[in-house]
Amino acid sequence: MHGPGRPCCRRGGGGGGGAFVEPAALAALARSGGHGYDLRREISELTDGAFDVDAGGLYRVLRRLEEEGFVSSRWAEGDSGPQRRDYELTPEGRDLAHDWIEHLRERERVSSVLAGALASSLKKGGSTHGKRREG
């Protein structure tokens, strides 16, 4: 997005500038903790159904986050069903979440600016085309 080497949302190549699954997982985790399958519903509720995470992708993110020390997990003890893994944010995870807040705010702003620019230019151009360098 802007600079490389940011601790959050920038790990190397590209991929959309950090994307949504990671912060969504963090947000759901910060709200309710628990296991992955529930986290998915939490995310869906948080965003009013606008953002529905792929289950496989969520587990993948959760495990990556754990590898990096941002969440910790353990198998739940009550075993009356399929094994559940309970996730919890670590202090580092909360720091990461803080970084994400700023990043998301900026993304919000960029989205807004871009949408606005698109809307105003399209309105001006109307049905022909919006090139106002028509000498």
Add this chain to the structure above:
Amino acid sequence: MHGPGRPCCRRGGGGGGGAFVEPAALAALARSGGHGYDLRREISELTDGAFDVDAGGLYRVLRRLEEEGFVSSRWAEGDSGPQRRDYELTPEGRDLAHDWIEHLRERERVSSVLAGALASSLKKGGSTHGKRREG
């Protein structure tokens, strides 16, 4: 993001849900048209420097967009310098831009909701951790 097969920002796999370069290019194009190198500055100005596109990536997007019929281009005729390619939005490109507006608005909303959820949960949890189910 939500459904597959959307004409805009969803072409198959992943990649951040459509990302920013394409809509940024569209926005710059809708505002001023012109050639790629200038479009880059336009994007930077549009977003107050918050979003600086990689030049190579921009050209790549521009060409893809052209392949798909959303922009058209031709080599500029005044040749007192390196060859420039002038880009222009096609009517299809304006339709795509319209789709992007809605998509960006939603992205704006999701970013906002996620940032808000993160912020409020983190505040509640403070230094320990915010596990509690609103109860």
Add this chain to the structure above:
DNA sequence: CAGAGTAGATGTATCTTGCATATAGTGACA
């Protein structure tokens, strides 16, 4: 046993991005 639902995980294709690098014309400078 078959089927559905919960829960977790992996494989793979496709896409996006950032960085490095190549090409090419023009002007500045030694």
Add this chain to the structure above:
DNA sequence: TGTCACTATATGCAAGATACATCTACTCTG
């Protein structure tokens, strides 16, 4: 002339992210 910087376009490559399909495993229902 040779080199450097700037404008302008373009490609190669590595790193990451996502969607979809698929696999395992446990439980309950019929």
